[in-house]
Amino acid sequence: MALQAPEGTKDLLPEEAKFWTHFKAVATDVFGRYGYEPIETPVFEQTDLFVRGIGEATDVVSKEMFTAISGENLKKLREGGTVKAKSRLSLRPEGTAGVVRAVVQHDLVPQGAAPVKLVYAGPMFRAERPQKGRQRQFNQVGIECLGAEEPSVDAEGIIMLMRFFATIGIPVESTALLVNSMGCDACRPAYRDAVKAYMDAHADELCDECKRRAEINPLRAFDCKNPACAAVMEHAPKITDHLCDDCRDHYDAVKTYLSGAGLSYVEDPKLVRGLDYYTRTVFEVQVTEGMGSQNAIGGGGRYDKLAEEVGGRPTPGFGFALGYERCVLALEAAGCEFPATQACDFFVACVDDSVRAEAFSIMQAFRDAGLTGDMDHQGRSLKSQFKLAGKMGAALVAVLGPDELDRGTVTIRNMRAHREREVEIAALKNFLSCFGGEPYGAPIPNIDDVFGQLEVE
Structure with missing residues (x-):
């Protein structure tokens, strides 16, 4: 049996790989308008970065991380030895901790400096049970803003995420924006104690995992997927009843900014997200129809203590991540079609092998001008070459045979208008040479100009 991709992974074949490229480009454009730069x-x-940053009690750290180890260190462990902390490595389960580590390591927010705004995209890894909308390797786009604690940063991030979803094609009316506040070090400890007391009083109704969570981090119980636990936690104390004045003011300001931008939202006091580093603002965007339980397509919040957790100065932060695969499902649920594949501008067809060298030269002239196209590389008949050109959607087909080569000409056929003309090869190459170039040449020619402006002298 032929080898296959590992369970929980997916190949992005050309069509979807092109959409992933488009997806990242749209994110870079939308987020770039708000000052976010790539990292x-x-x-x-x-x-240790994930243990300290995300939290040892989270499912991500305790159950789902993939350990990466060299063959040499694996041999040490098998022989009863130990591995140094710097050699204990894990594939990233999310992007925030690594970006914050980079900001701290490279001092991207010097004392008194303006905040740094960063955008990233790439694969993440979690050892979860594979299912629709949940893979062991998945792709995320995310942003992080470090160095500003104003609620306007939180609102700006939420607004631009909703703008991205609209731009990529996910209908706003098919989504729900959930918001909450997780409080801070001044008010959350008392709230945690209140939740723990409530869970202790209902311990006989909770699963064993939630009983463990009650001792380590009771707020994690709000994430439990067990229906019985969810029913119990539905009536647990609400964080919004325990916020300190500063956190309440911050939360109210975020909501005011969102309302001012015309965004509808739902306050969800049970929304805690899945990671321990959040403080104050948390939010999540869900698709309301067609995706079942795996309906969250993006979310995030504020993490004002994370930089300290990874060894940096106190540096407030805010960020979010959105799942590419979940967004694809949301687009499919909404009946949206992916952008059309890039059109093929030209195809060079050879009547026989005697003209192949010149045909190859013509093909390169087209490509150097910035146009997209190809030629036959398998010795097909001329009829089969035209079929291939049609399958590729070529706008122009340049046909070269021995007679044309003797005359120094090539026949250019406009496949859209069903017209053709014979042009001089030298004139064609001279025309194409006006475009392209390094590093940035003249604009790519209009494909109709290639056909319309060339005449045999």
Whole structure:
């Protein structure tokens, strides 16, 4: 049996890979309008980064991380040895911790500096049970803003995420924006104690995992998918009843900004997200129809303590991530079609092998001008070459045979208008040479100009 992709992974074949490229380009454009610049971090980090940053009690850290280990270190462990902390590595389960680590390591927010705004895109890894909308390797786009604690940053991030969803084609009316506040170090401890007391009083109704959570981090119980636990936690104390004045003011300001931007939202006091680093604002965007239980397509919040957790100065932060695969499902649920594949501008067809060298040269002239196209590389008949050109959607087909080559000409056929004309090869190449170039040449020619402006002298 032929080898297949690992369980929980998916190949992005050309059509979807092109859409993923388009998806990232739209994100870069939309978020770039708000001042976000690109950053790339490694796909694996020291395991301690995720333990300290995300939280040891989270399912992500306790159950779902993939450990990455070299053959040499694996041999040490098998022989009863130990591995240094810097060599204990894990594939990244999310993007925020790595970006914050990079900001701290490279001092991207010096004391008193303006906040840094960063956008990233790439694969994440979690050892979850594979199902529709949930894979072990999945792609995310995310943003992080570090160095500003004003509620306007939170609102700006939420607004631009909703703008992105609209731009990529997900109908606003098919989504729901949920918001909440997680409080801060001044008010959350008392709230945690209140939730723990409530869980202790209902311990006989909770699953074993939630009983464990009650001792480590009771707020994680709000994420439990067990229906019985969800029913119990529905009546647990609400964080919004325990916020300190500063957190309440911050939360109210975020809501005011959102309302001012015309965004509808739902306050959900049970929304805690799945990671321990959040403080104050948390939010999630869900699709209301067609995606079942895996309906969250993006979310995030504020994390004012994370930079300190990874060894940096106190630096407030806000960020979010959106799942590419979930967005694709949302688009499909809404009946949206992906953007059409890039059109093929030209195809060079050879009557026989004697003209192949010149045909190859013509093909390169088209490409150097910035146009997209190809030629036959398998010795097909001329009829089969035209079929291939049609399958590729070529706008122009340049046909070269021995007679044309003797005359120094090539026949250009406009496949859309069903017209053709014979043009001089030298004139064609001279025309195409006016475009392209390094590093940035003249604009790519209009494909109709290639046909319309060339005449045999």
